[in-house]
Amino acid sequence: MRIGLMGGTFDPIHIGHLVAASVVHDELKLDQVIFIPAGLPWQKSGTPISRGEDRLQMVDLAISADARFTSSDIEIKRPGPTYAIDTVKELMADQAGHEYFWIVGADALESMPTWQNFKELADLITIVAVNRNGAGQIKVDFDYVFVQIPEIQISATQIRNRVKANKPVAYLVADPVGKFITNSELYK
Numbered sequence: 001m002r003i004g005l006m007g008g009t010f011d012p013i014h015i016g017h018l019v020a021a022s023v024v025h026d027e028l029k030l031d032q033v034i035f036i037p038a039g040l041p042w043q044k045s046g047t048p049i050s051r052g053e054d055r056l057q058m059v060d061l062a063i064s065a066d067a068r069f070t071s072s073d074i075e076i077k078r079p080g081p082t083y084a085i086d087t088v089k090e091l092m093a094d095q096a097g098h099e100y101f102w103i104v105g106a107d108a109l110e111s112m113p114t115w116q117n118f119k120e121l122a123d124l125i126t127i128v129a130v131n132r133n134g135a136g137q138i139k140v141d142f143d144y145v146f147v148q149i150p151e152i153q154i155s156a157t158q159i160r161n162r163v164k165a166n167k168p169v170a171y172l173v174a175d176p177v178g179k180f181i182t183n184s185e186l187y188k
Contacts, residue, residue, distance in 0.1 A: 004033035004128070005091070006103045007075070007084055009041050010055045012181060013062045014159055014173050016152040020130045023149040024103050025068050028128065033103070034091075035059045035071045042081035042116070050186055052076035061176035083116035088124055100125040101145075105132030109140055118142075163187035 006021050013035070021033040037055040038044075049055075056073055063069035074090060075082040088100060102121070104112065106129045112118055119142075121127075127144040129137075133153060137146045159169050164187055169178050181187065 001031040001098045002029065002101065003091075003095075003098050004028070004030045004101045004103050005036060005088070005125075006033055007036045007038060007087065009044060009049055009156065010035065010037045010059050011050050011156050012055070012058045012159055012173055012177055012186070014154050014156060014177075015171070016132070016154050018062060018066075018174070019152055020103060020105070020132075020149050021069060022066075024101070024128055024130060024147050027147050028101060028145070030068075030101065033069050035063060035069060036075055036087060037071070037073075039075040039078050039082040040080060042083065043111075045081070054180075054184060054186065058173075058177045058180055061180055062174040064176070085115070085117040085121045085124075088121060092124065101128045102126070103128045103130065105130055106136055106138060106146070107132045109138055109144065113141070160187040 004021065004024055006017065010017065024030065025033050037052060037059055039052055056071060056076055059071045063071065074087055084102060091100065102125050109129045115121065122142045128147060129144050130147050130149045131151060154172055159172055162169050163181060
C-alpha cells in the first residue's frame, strides 16, 4: 500500500489540511492518508495547545465522511516530545511492506533538516511538499516530491483568533469541527 502521513498539531484541523490530503492522495495515487495529531510537538515547546484527545476528535470529525482518510493516535499516546522519525519507524514496524509519504506544507520544508534524525527520515520515506501561504517549490538539500494544490490562505492560528474574537469559522473548518469547537468552548 502507498500511505500518506500527515502530521501536525491540528489545533484545529482546517480545510487547508483536507484539501492538501485530498490532492496529494489523488496526484500520487495513494491508497490512504493517515492524519497524525502530534502529542507534544517539540517545535511548539512552551506554546499552549489543546488536549491531544480534543485535537484527535476534531480530526476524526473532519475526515469521517471520506474513506480515503483515517487517523492515528500514535503520537498522542507516546510520552514526551513527538518526532516524525519515531512515528515512521513505529508504523513501519507494525505495517511492514508499505510505501510511506510524509506530507508537509512548502513553508515547513526548509525547517525539516532541523527535525530529529531528519536524514534517516528522508531515507526511509518520500517527502511530499505542497504549496502553502505563498510558498511554492523551493531548493533544499534533499529530494522531495512537489504537489501543487489550490491555494488556501488559512491557518489554525487564524481560526483560533477568530474564535477568541467571537467571529465565525464556518467554511474554514468542517462543520462538525466548528460545532465541536463551539460546544467544547475551545479557544475562548
